[in-house]
Amino acid sequence: MKKNKLLLGCIADDFTGAGDIASFLEKGGLHTLLISGIPEHDDIPDDVGAVVISLKSRTAPVGEAVRDTLESVRYLETHGCITYYIKYCSTFDSTPAGNIGPVLDAVLEYLGETYTVLCPSLPINGRTVKKGILYVDNIPLSESGMKNHPLTPMWDSRIKVLMEGQSPYPCIVLEREYYSRPKEEAEVFIESQGCGHKHYYVVPDYEQEEDAVHIIQLFSQLKVFTGGSGLAAAYARYISAKAGNRSIRREGIKAEGPAFIAAGSISKATLGQINYYKEKGLSYYKISPTALWDRSETAETIWNDIKRILTEQMRSVLVYCSESQDDIVQGQAFGRQEFANLLEDTLAQLAERAAAEGICKIIVAGGETSGAVTKKLGYKYFYVGESVAPGVPVLIPAESPGRRLILKSGNFGQADFFIRSLEMTKK
Template sequence: MSAHVRRGAVADDFTGATDLAGNWTARGLRTSVLLGLPDDASAEDLTEDDAVVVALKTRSASTDLALDQSVRAGRFLREWGAEQLYDKYCSTFDSTPEGNIGPVADALLELTGASRAVVVPSFPDNGRTVYQGHLFVGDEPLHESPMKDHPLNPMWDSSVPRLLTPQTQHQVGLVPLQVVHQGPDAVRAALAEHEQDGRRLIVVDAVTNEDLAVISTATQDEPLVTGGSGLALGLPARDREPRVLSRVPGRRVVLSGSASRATQQQVASARKVLPHAQLDVAAYTENPEAEVSRLLDLTQVAWQSDPDRAVLIYSVGAPDDVTAARALGDDVSQRIETAFASLATALSSAGASEFIVAGGETSGAVLESLGVRRLEVGQQLSPGVSWLAGTTADGRRHNFVLKSGNFGTEDLFVAGWEGLT
């Protein structure tokens, strides 16, 4: 397999898809993101692409739905010409034995005919590393990091093999860091040994981008790899100028539906500078139209005062907000997504053309509400965070940043706009 192979990825949420696409773009691959299951028309403009990511919303979906959509997306990518499939999931993995990571990996093994696949959640540029099979966030094991209190996917174990084993039909192996440091041939030999012993999903340690480069070289001929987006950074860089996106005339807005600790810090930083309002989930539950109208009116007043300044609308700004939201019922996250989807449509109609959106589920809801089906990947703002461009269902071009809850610099909501030309 050459370095210029076409690559396709199946991602389990929209922010993860753009995260991977940004990393591929940073390595010089011309990359597009397709939102939702592609249809025949989706392939028409992909002939010039080196890589395509299909963004699904399957991280928290039923396993049957996740399997069906992932296999259909993988089949489309192979028909398009992808010689290697990349099964992209969150770099902080999944907390439950019923999680979808294992079943989807099993299904893609069968689809591709792969006899094995690596499992590489590491993304060192964002502080995600794996050592002796244990996933770290910065200097902390995953189960001791702020992710242990994540409202949707709390993490109570840092052992990737232990997390994966109950999710898959196959035995799980581990290639430790000392083998990775011996180079690609040593990794290939270790993978082959695990395969001989019946282990088809094999976790590989990585703590630096150099480790990712070793793993990428060792797996360049594999039909399937799985992991977070970090493994994409192990590819050799191509000498190609990245696509640079220009500003789309119009208004700017930040929609933050994430409850992660990092996003709370970004909200706190932005509130010092940007006009802002908080989504009242209880009020939205009582009268959705009235709450969306209230936020739209506040935003338009702020735009009238300063047309070039972004307006921040957020659901969670502090830990107490998480507690209050949980008290509103098990479906509160769905209500928040629906609220932001309705608000995004209203804001777009009112003149918003550039959106920074925080949260994977929120990002998916916003883009689906706007009818965006394909994204061009532009300049990278920070690891895992890039500017994107897409066209809405009614033909209007918009710019987006879709940010995973834990990604991005603290000043992203304020300074991210400077990345547009």
């Protein structure tokens, strides 16, 4: 039986988002266990202060997303969880029907909480909120690359508008002027705006890293936080200090041999990382969208080509399908979701073959692809190591402690991300 209560339980809407927030919680001083999928009711190690549960609820049917989230909340309750954090993407990825609104409504209703914050900001990665408007690298969300997202195109930059389209409960915009006032003034303002509503949401300004401390001080009484990972490190420091500075252990990130790298994302950042990697003269394999769709290229044929590089020449290899807008258009012409599913499954099969051949390092770009890979590999529990980029930690599967996984959201990481990953994990 676990001796300590779980200080924080986090539920993330995809795997890379879970790794993202886990890395900041670890940085903030909470030893963190990442669990893929709805956990079974097993014990959590005594030295773990935070658990992050990774779901695949971002684009799941609304009812399924709500059901899985509440089941995860109940699991965390059985382990004495003190506070909860519902983590979604820093670009508020959702459709007009959800899933952020319905999921958060259900959590507030289940836990009996009146309100919580909507805080997607992650300033270190260019996500900020000013006067209720979400910006991506200083560009309003609906004018950024997210306006053309294949699954969750963003049609507005105002969080209040986005959320109230998904939830019957109102949103209150809290501008930064309240950070310099006594806490009581902000509380009076929020209560006056929320008066008469069973539940509601508060959207605080968050433009700079130090704003996280102000937000945590203002809302320290809340049992539920929601947002991206921007609050995570500061909140971890706050609750670990409150609990007596529970110490954490550091996980080693080095491993022998080459890496299998799979890029399923079509984000601008990932396309830049692919091109940077290729410019350095490193090994790669480009999948033809047409050949993949008509099955003249399969996981088996691709593996036959890359196995020699990985296992005989002992060199890392990058496998990808899109490096330009033309490739993206070509793939999506076959059906956006259908082609995405086919590519994810192919890359996951390749990762499985690489692992079976003894490849210890697997690097994946793309949230959905990362989820497919971890599911195929069959790992469920992960410890969190040093980060390659903000929000992208090296993960160590508890079931295979000699293996290292680096799984990133498409938009994360600098141009040299793949090469940095190889260098940092080199033994």
